[in-house]
Amino acid sequence: MKSFHKIIALTMAFLVLFSTSAFAVSMHYCGNTLVNYSFSAKAKTCGMEKIDQQKIPSTCNIAKKNCCSDKKIVKDQDEIKATLELHVPQQLFLASFFYTYINLFARIDQQIIPFKDYSPPLLVSDIQLLDETFLI
Structure with missing residues (x-):
C-alpha cells in the first residue's frame, strides 16, 4: 500500500x-527534413544562409531558392x-x-495481548461456589 x-x-x-x-521548442527545417531542434535557445541552422551570392560564379545560372524554415512551438x-x-x-x-x-x-x-506471557493465578478453591454467587 x-x-x-x-x-x-x-x-x-x-x-x-x-x-x-x-516551455518552447525551436526547430529548423531544410525542405521537409528536420535538421536541428532546441529546447533552450534558437535552433542552429544548416548553413545555407551563409552561402554568399558573390561566391557563386556568374556562369552558374541556378536560381537559388531559400528552402529553409524555422518553426517555434510555445506552451x-x-x-x-x-x-x-x-x-x-x-x-x-x-x-x-x-x-x-x-x-x-x-x-x-x-x-496485541499484553498479558500472554503471564500465567494465571493458582485456583485454590472456587470462590463463586463457596459464596454461592452465580452470574446469570
Whole structure:
C-alpha cells in the first residue's frame, strides 16, 4: 500500500510540475527534413544562409531558392485554464470516499495481548461456589 501512495504522490508531483511550467521548442527545417531542434535557445541552422551570392560564379545560372524554415512551438501558462471547482458537499464526499477506500485495503495487524506471557493465578478453591454467587 505504501508503494501505491508513493506512485500516486510522484504522479501528482509531475502533474503539478508540468502543468505550471512553460516551455518552447525551436526547430529548423531544410525542405521537409528536420535538421536541428532546441529546447533552450534558437535552433542552429544548416548553413545555407551563409552561402554568399558573390561566391557563386556568374556562369552558374541556378536560381537559388531559400528552402529553409524555422518553426517555434510555445506552451505558455495562459493555455492552462482548466480548473476544477468543487463545492463543500462535493469536497466532503471525495474526502470521505478516498479515506474509506484507502482504509479498505489497510493491513490489519495481529491483535496485541499484553498479558500472554503471564500465567494465571493458582485456583485454590472456587470462590463463586463457596459464596454461592452465580452470574446469570
